[in-house]
Amino acid sequence: MSQANPEAFNLALCEFLARAVTPFHAVEAMASILAEAGFKPLSEAENWQLQPGGKYYLTRNGSALIAFVHGANAGPELGMRMVGAHTDSPCLMVKPQPEKVRQGYFQLGVEVYGGVLLNPWFDRDLSLAGRVSYADKSGAMQTALVNFQRPIAYIPSLAIHLDREVNQQRSVNPQTDILPVLTQLPAGDSIDFRHLLAEQLAAEHPAIEVDRVLDYELAFYDTQVASLVGLNGEFIASARLDNLLSCFTGLQALLAADGSQSSLLVCNDHEEVGSQSAAGAQGPFLRSVLRRLAGGNDTVYAGLTDRSMMISADNAHGIHPNFADKHDDNHGPKLNAGPVIKINANQRYATNSETAGLYRLLAAAEEVPVQAFVVRTDMACGSTIGPITAGGTGIRTLDIGVPTFGMHSIRELAGSRDAWDLNRVLRRFYDHSGQLFPG
Incomplete structure (x- = not known):
């Protein structure tokens, strides 16, 4: 079930990381948590009978998962509030x-x-x-x-x-x-x-x-388990923070949402190797589910995607105190100083001014600080499922992430406050009623 305070949240996160040692185990753990919370399993091969207010989940390849709520007050055709992450780690x-x-x-x-x-x-x-x-x-x-x-x-x-x-x-x-x-x-x-x-x-x-x-x-x-470290427990150290931290954060936000709006969490596999697979973001998993939610009607599907937004949650590079020159002077995110909006003019991240602006509004309402990351202009920029999802569906997308040290190491370090803060904003996003964008 959803966690009501940062201490309980981090404890549950550590327990999840201990279970989710591979993408298969991550999906098994998430499916178990969803079933316990009343979400009903679906099969892609069967006919779906969805009910307003219903909560559902399905998996593909045992390593990717989609969970969604058919909004009690707003059906999927009126737009989906979506969060995306990935289950695999180097x-x-x-x-x-x-x-x-x-x-x-x-x-x-x-x-x-x-x-x-x-x-x-x-x-x-x-x-x-x-x-x-x-x-x-x-x-x-x-x-x-x-x-x-x-x-x-x-x-x-x-x-x-x-x-x-x-x-x-x-x-x-x-x-x-x-x-x-x-x-x-x-x-x-x-x-x-x-x-x-x-x-x-x-x-x-x-x-x-x-x-x-x-x-x-x-x-x-x-086999070393996740732990809180630092003189005051400021940090969480673990394997696979990239990107199981985001999977867990999105899952907890979906569980805590009030269910009034149509909401979705997608956790793809194979992001670390390009996402080109049946279970990856370049595959048809998400598009297939969205088309079914639109009843197979192209016009309804076009309206659904136009009214929706995806928040692609994937860890960001925190500014390392020993290697500060690896960051742009004005864009060095600090641990425990808030989630990071990830921006790249060359579309390695899918953030634009609309999606960033909406996130800033939601974060302000939760009194959560916001940081921004832009890679040094003389360095190459990584990417996420954000541009892939935006390019494949046409859905407005934001790239966000918790600042992290040692990304792609066997053990990574994040702030013990940041995931909880991101969870709060994602929950508000899931509950956000009415039109997401002007026009």
Whole structure:
């Protein structure tokens, strides 16, 4: 359920981050929270019978989710208040034939997913989680999630004695340098990784009968849980803050909304690798749902998109006290100084003056401070699902984010106040009645 104060909010956020170790686990956790709050599951393959005031959710690929409220006072055709985020984070994923034995150590070959900051992955207690496809005893294919939970792997650094220049210059070869060590093996022994997965499936899901593992999508993750840090608990440190913090914040805002307006939360997968997938923002998931909410009528759909707005929530770069020169002098967001409007003249962010102006009005009503981020003109700018959603649907879009340190590291840092403040503004946005924009 929705959290009523910042302390409870951050506690629930930490619990969510501990559960959401992969996009599949994130969607499973969000679906569980929505069902507990009275949202009804829908299937894309079935006919929908939606009721005014009804609350619904659906998933795609097990890694993307849309939840929406059919407004009690305003149907979807009068415009949707939408929030978007993404479930994936940069990580190390296991290759299809990963087994390696070197110097008597059993290791797994990994592939880098997204723009990983690799150096922080060394010397961490790692576990493994994801989705496994398997054949049951009848020969039918099934899928299930696995999470080893305990530390089972480690990527040891090379000692400074063997690399004296490491503090002056260090590069990481992703093919050779980051293979996790899982165990030691006697000479001549080997481990079948798929057999190991079958044993883990049986341990986690005693009711299923696994004949053999067919394939998998598995990622390593840091077992250190999220925590509040700082002399006064000013910060929250965790893996996957980018962008599960936004998924959780949007979810809590939707749960706290009064349900009078038609509102929607979309959490896409694959943002970190370009969003071009069935579950990504470049895929048809959101457009398909919006068209169904418009009853398949092109004119109604055009009116729905024209009257709607999307807030794309994705973490922003906070100004680092040790590297302040990496920011524009006037656009260095600080942690715990409010969510950040993200602006780029070249449309790497989808913010325009209308969407930014509306957000500033909503934030002022909640007495939430607002910051702005523009990348240095001599540096390249990242992007989000915001421009993709705006370009694919024509919906006015704002890019917003909580300021963060260490983005794409195995462990990131955000202010313990900012997510709560963003949640308050998003809730007001969901409840905002009447026309969103003039004209």
